[in-house]
Amino acid sequence: MTGRDRPNVVVLCLDTVRKDVYDRYATRLRELAAVRFEGMRALAGWSVPSHAGMLTGSVPSETGVHARQRRFDPIDVDDTWIAPLSRAGYESVCVTSNIYASPVFGFDRFFDRTVPISPSRRLPAGMDVQQHISDRSTDGVEAYADFVRQALAHEHPLQSLCNGVLLKLDDVSRKLPIEKPTDFGGRAIARTLEREVTEPDGPVLAFANFMDAHGPHTPFRGLDDSIHGVSAGFHSSSFRDSDVNAAEGLGEFESDVERVRGLYAATVDYLDRVVADLVTALAAGDDRESILIVTADHGENLGYESDGYLMNHMSSLSEGLLHVPFDVVATGDGVLEPGNRGPVDVNGLSSHADLGDVIRSLASGDPFDPFAFERERARAEIVGSGSGIPEGGDESYWDRGQRVVYRRDRKYYRDRLGTEAVYDVSGPPSKQTERPEETVPEGLFESAFGEWVTDDDHGERAFAENVDAASRARLEDLGYL
Incomplete structure (x- = not known):
């Protein structure tokens, strides 16, 4: 196949989207697949x-990237699936609203x-307003005037001013009982991705991260x-x-958790509409076929x-x-044999370890x-909590290393503290049932x-000291600090 004929390949990471909620609310994408x-x-x-x-198909103990080392420096570019496709003539682009998956x-x-997008930089050509806020030395009216001066002096003044207005509107909505006027970057990512994929003459390999389903959650x-109601x-x-997470069961938090569940489901429905519109735009805007892989980094x-009554994604391999x-x-x-329009369902076990081969x-x-x-076996692994340890919690527990191995309909678990468990995962999506009578x-x-x-000098406490103030603010808002 020549470069002219090669399809664009677009990996869409719907950050934090779990399988069961996706199946129920991403109805458009399910039908398009x-x-x-x-x-x-x-x-x-x-x-x-x-x-x-x-990127690599490997677990943290092999990549060297985990809670103790949050930069991607240990990974050689040639060990990713991006390198061989770049050598084959693909342009590679990343459009991301995840600060970890960023410069x-x-x-x-x-x-x-790479095109980073954030609440303070919806229009990527404009200035990053959060960076300006972190660097400023003035307050009050003078701070606003200083922002306007810098925005007007920017290479893209209109986009810079718009970034400031949008961030301020979001801030106002957070302080008042009104709906947030903007999403968490989804539409901006889709618009940017459409342009980045369709404008080049040759084939494009794109990776995009949508953070809308990641907390914090509020109606927008x-x-x-x-x-969501x-x-x-x-x-x-x-x-x-x-x-x-520190409580036994949901207790006093049950009503708040129910609200988060509703907003999470509505956000997956929203992302379904955004990505389905993107598929339509790519089909209309480019003669070259685009093949999109819609997945998530985790749920x-x-x-x-079945989640162990836990919230978010700290210290767990549920x-x-x-x-x-x-x-x-x-x-x-171009995906299936001629005449087979799909969808084809692969019901067996599979793993992100094979993403590059796919x-x-x-x-x-x-x-x-x-x-x-399809696989007979798959694995997963973490070390460290990934976010804040509950106040007064046992640090050795929340920061422990954990591993799982899948064998068909069984999931085997072991952690660094010596705990082992066996789960049946043959039931509904995103659910596991412990089998205490079985052993690893x-x-x-x-x-x-x-x-x-x-622990070492690159521990999760130390890493925060090595990022700028604007990045720290973003990480705090996402619950990582």
Whole structure:
């Protein structure tokens, strides 16, 4: 296949979207899909190690990227699926609203170009308003005047001013009982991605991260309120996930957790509309076929019994986190054999460890056999909490290393403290049922926890000291600090 004929390949990471909620609310994408991998598992339970795994197909103890080392420096570009496609003539681009998957942590070096988008930089050509706020030395009216001066002096003054207005509107909505006027970057990412994919003459390999389903959660313009039913003034920062995680069951937090579940579901429905519109735009805006892989770096714990009554994605390898969507959507007919319009459902176990091989197969132009990526075995791994440890909590517990191995319908678990468990994962998506009468087979876990799970100078407390003030503010808003 010549460069002229090669399809664009677009990996869409719907950050923090779990499989069961996706199946129920991403109805448009489910219908558009040519292939649906129903048993896809992530390689880790939160953003940093999961993104490293998506790039390399490896777990944290192999990539060297985890809670103790949150930069992507240990990964060689040639060890990713991006490098061989770049050598084959693909331009690579990353459009991201995840600060971890951004230049701040070295994620940009894997791509020819990276476009970060954040609440303070909706229009990427304009200035980053949060960076200005962190660097400013003035307050009050003078601070606003200083921003206007800098915005007007910027290469793109109108976009810079718009970024400031949009950020201020979001700030006002957070202080008043009114609906947030903007999403968390989803529409801006889709617009930018459309341009970045359709404008080049040759084939494009794109990676995009949508953070809308990641906390914090609050009603915003565009959500279907018939799904969430939450008052405009609610914001998930009104309680701390770590307090829920430290409690026995949901208790006093049950009503707040129910609100978060509703907003989370409505956000997945919103992302479904945004991405379906993107598919339509790519089909209309480019003669070249685009093949989109819709997946997630990990899912989310929503306080269900199967989640261990946990919230967010700290210190866990639950099915709510590891069972993720993986749908292949194409703007043309190049994914399946001629005459087979799909969808083809791959119901067996599969893993992000094979993401690179899936991409290379789709880009090759050869017949795509999705069943070649079914597995007898898969694994996942984390070390460290990934976010704040509950106040007064046992640090050795929340910061422990954890591993799982899947064998068909069984999930085997072991942590660094010596705890083992066996789960049946043959039931509904994102659910696991413990089988206390079963034991972990001897020799299933290939190695003991090693030096990579110990504290060192690059620990998660130290990493925060090495990022700028604007990045710290973003990480705090996302609940990582």
